[in-house]
């Protein structure tokens with residue numbers, strides 16, 4: 001018998017005996033103080049339908065609630081939750097019985113979730129209850145791999161307001177819709193095929209944005225003295241998902257960001273094809289960004305430019 005093996009570079013492999021608590025301890029727990037102190041932390045769960053994304057993100061949300069609300073983090077903060085569901089270009093509020101909401105860009109270019117409720121959470125149990133209630137409003141449909149497949153992206157946004165200086169930290173937990181192969185939905189008709197196509201396009205835009213953002217951050221870190229250096233284009237306007245995550249992808253943003261991607265796979269022979277696709281996707285997202293002194297992101301902002309940098313910028317950008 002011949003075996004064909006493939007190699008993929010990822011940061012860490014968790015096997016079937018691993019628990020979500022282990023994943024949390026090793027990769028996710030640091031995002032909490034990061035956002036608590038004003039950073040933008042993002043976690044994506046990506047993978048084939050039925051591979052455990054919703055299972056993993058739901059448990060991580062509970063662990064995050066425990067760390068965030070146990071009173072051990074320094075400083076006074078208020079915590080607000082918004083939980084929405086994105087299906088194609090339509091968006092729904094999971095904190096308000098799946099009422100439709102609108103995505104609009106305000107005059108400052110910030111994407112506003114018009115009509116979405118933002119709930120202030122008071123303690124661990126309150127936060128867990130709000131998240132659980134939102135999960136019950138997610139739209140699901142049967143696929144060959146999962147009788148209750150989420151056919152939408154669920155975005156949980158935790159906004160952490162520093163009451164001392166009025167600044168915000170953000171934590172986004174994104175349970176992506178299952179990356180399904182066309183054959184898994186072929187029996188479900190044209191609407192489901194269209195839906196799958198839309199999901200796959202938004203996942204592809206997400207991949208392009210994560211890669212371009214890493215390249216842009218690298219360029220900023222390595223070439224920050226040369227303002228004329230071309231920064232890669234980040235196509236975040238091309239899908240509703242990346243528009244909602246503008247804080248994460250906007251090349252003009254000077255906020256410190258950290259992104260974690262958890263790629264889920266079904267450990268079965270029947271799923272070798274989708275597993276390889278998921279690992280290829282995960283490998284493409286493993287882009288190393290040179291470490292930047294966090295205070296540098298601020299020094300990089302226009303407020304700190306020298307006269308010469310300002311003149312160079314005007315020469316490049318003003319006709």
Ligand SMILES: Nc1ncnc2c1ncn2[C@@H]1O[C@H](COP(=O)(O)OP(=O)(O)OP(=O)(O)O)[C@@H](O)[C@H]1O
Nearest residue numbers: 048049050051052053054055056146149150177178
């Ligand atoms: N680590 C795990 N331990 C036990 N059960 C699990 C685990 N991961 C997933 N499951 C179970 O497998 C089923 C499918 O998982 P889940 O709904 O999380 O998959 P998914 O990747 O979110 O799927 P979809 O993209 O179709 O929504 C669920 O019944 C879930 O409870």
